[in-house]
Each structure stands twice: as structure tokens, then as C-alpha cells.
Amino acid sequence: MKGDKNLMYSIGEVSKLTGISTYTLRYYEKMGLLPNPYRMDGKQNGIRQYNDQDLRFIQFIYGLKQTGMKLKDIALFVEDGCLLTQNNQEIDGIQDVLHKRIELLNKHVNLLEQQLEQLENVMTLANEKRSFYSVMLNEQTSKPVKTF
Amino acid sequence: MKGDKNLMYSIGEVSKLTGISTYTLRYYEKMGLLPNPYRMDGKQNGIRQYNDQDLRFIQFIYGLKQTGMKLKDIALFVEDGCLLTQNNQEIDGIQDVLHKRIELLNKHVNLLEQQLEQLENVMTLANEKRSFYSVMLNEQTSKPVKTF
DNA sequence: CCTTGACTTAGAGCTTACTCTAACAAATAT
DNA sequence: ATATTTGTTAGAGTAAGCTCTAAGTCAAGG
Incomplete structure (x- = not known):
């Protein structure tokens, strides 16, 4: 009910699917290249949960980066x-x-x-x-x- | 008589023609990305003199670099x-x-x-x-x- | 139970590729 | 005469972009 197709990914799964390390994903988030993802609520330690749309967005952003857009410009894009x-x-x-x-x-x-x-x-x-x-x-x- | 078309370039001229700084040209030479150029002999302080072939080679090498070849691989290529x-x-x-x-x-x-x-x-x-x-x-x- | 993977902040360390300065010498251009 | 450009070695500094560790907590799965 929460994500489309009921598919939610942890940061580790996103890492495997995109080839971006978890370090880098958190780093990108901190640098403002990626929006703050939904977090599991309650006791569950606030684990990041990404849906398909998030995943596609991450891949889009990564494409920009891979083709030479500066992280600062990406941050401007996302801010x-x-x-x-x-x-x-x-x-x-x-x-x-x-x-x-x-x-x-x-x-x-x-x-x-x-x-x-x-x-x-x-x-x-x-x-x-x-x-x-x-x-x-x-x-x-x-x-x-x-x-x- | 020395270069083809009598065109010899100093490092500064090469820098202007290629858009690579003189610092970087010397750095590339030291790193083995560029062959040691002909030097003026005698008293003239051993100034580097590049001919057209050198210039084309520098541009070729720079193209490799600009499109993502690592300096180390370029050095292997040139060594x-x-x-x-x-x-x-x-x-x-x-x-x-x-x-x-x-x-x-x-x-x-x-x-x-x-x-x-x-x-x-x-x-x-x-x-x-x-x-x-x-x-x-x-x-x-x-x-x-x-x-x- | 214990490993694995998630979380946090803060910060150190690393790689690549420059980029520049120092400090000195020599030649050319204005 | 002076400024510019070239030369040398050696080394410091910079920037981007990670990459990882520390040190602690929490929760799920075999």
C-alpha cells in the first residue's frame, strides 16, 4: 500500500541495483543530490525505504553525474x-x-x-x-x- | 631546416594552441605522457621546441585523456x-x-x-x-x- | 546467540590530476 | 633597462569525489 507495486528497497538493495556504494548514497544524500527518502516509522531505526520512483530518480541523477555534471550543479537541480x-x-x-x-x-x-x-x-x-x-x-x- | 614547414613551437605556443597550461605540459612530460621534445641546442637554455607532428601527438594524447583514459594508461601507451x-x-x-x-x-x-x-x-x-x-x-x- | 545490515556524527585518508610557488638562471622582446 | 618567457628541481596546496573507520545503537533472520 505504501510504494507502487509494494516494492520498497533498502539502501543496500539500492546499492546493488545501481552500483553505487551505500557510503556514496548517504554522501549524495548529505550533499543534497538525493532527496531525503521515506523512513520506516516506529521503532525500526528509521531505515531508508526507496520506491521505484526513487530508484529511477537516483539512476537519472547518477547518469547526470557520470556524464560530467558537477555534484554542486546536481545539488542545485535537486534543492x-x-x-x-x-x-x-x-x-x-x-x-x-x-x-x-x-x-x-x-x-x-x-x-x-x-x-x-x-x-x-x-x-x-x-x-x-x-x-x-x-x-x-x-x-x-x-x-x-x-x-x- | 629542422622542423617540417619550418614551424617550431615553444611550450607557451603549444599551450595556447592546445589549451593545456605550461604547468600541465611539463607535468605530462614528467609523468611520461609526452615524449621528451627536441631542445634548442647551444646557449639557448635548452628550450623545448615542438613541431607539427609533436603538436598533433599532444592533441591525440589530450583527446585520450579528455575521454577518460587514465594518465597511467597513457603513460603505458607512450613509454x-x-x-x-x-x-x-x-x-x-x-x-x-x-x-x-x-x-x-x-x-x-x-x-x-x-x-x-x-x-x-x-x-x-x-x-x-x-x-x-x-x-x-x-x-x-x-x-x-x-x-x- | 550471533551475524548481518541498518542507523548516527564526525572526521581522517585517499586518488587523480593538476596548479602554483620558490628560487635561481638565461635569453628575447619592447 | 625591464618585462616576459623560458629553463631547472622540489615540494606544497587545491579540488572533487569518494571511501572508510570509529564508536555507538537497534532490529531482523538463521
């Missing part, structure tokens, strides 16, 4: 929290928040495009170099090339 | 130096060197392919998120969505 509060009240200044988030995503998408371009360049160069070496390997008549 | 010595003598065990370099390039190209894939994933997710926010911005009737 205003959920777009609607518990009671389905809009947060204050939602327009500004949306603008800010769109801007951060724009900035990152630009970075991604540059990275794609560079990746393709480097790929080409690396392949050329590789071919060159392969040719050298197979050639009997080694011509005098002074090169790397 | 056996030029493929033919000054006197056009083959270096010892050139086959092994070629194999090693091809292997390092293979490894890196694999990494590049993974990166390309992830970049595209993240691009898609970021674009979706951006669209979602844009829709929220333009919608008058804000539906109760509790989400990031």
Missing part, C-alpha cells in the same frame, strides 16, 4: 525538492524552479553534445592509430617512419 | 617511445610494443563506445525531463503530480 508537496500543494515559486531546472538541463545537454562530438573525434583518431599499428605489424618491409 | 630510433633502427621488441598499444587502444575504444551509449541514454532522459518541465510551465491546469 527545491519535490514539485508538489505532500498535500499536493505547489511549492513556492514553482515557475522559477522549473526555469532553473530547465536551464541546468540545457547546460548539461550542451555539454553532452560537445562530449558526443569529441568522443567521435577521438574514436576516429584512435581507430586510425590502431589501423596504422596493425599495418606495421603485418608489414614485412618496414619503411623508415619515425613516429609514434 | 616505449618513438617506433623508430633516430637512426631509423627499429626499437627492440617492436611487435610487443605494437600489440600493447593496440590493446590499450582497443580498451579505450570500448570505453568510448560505452560512453557514447550512456551519453545517448542520458541525453534522452534529460530531454524527457526538460519537456516535462516545459509542459508544466505552460499548463494552466496543474494536475496533482508528486514528482521531481
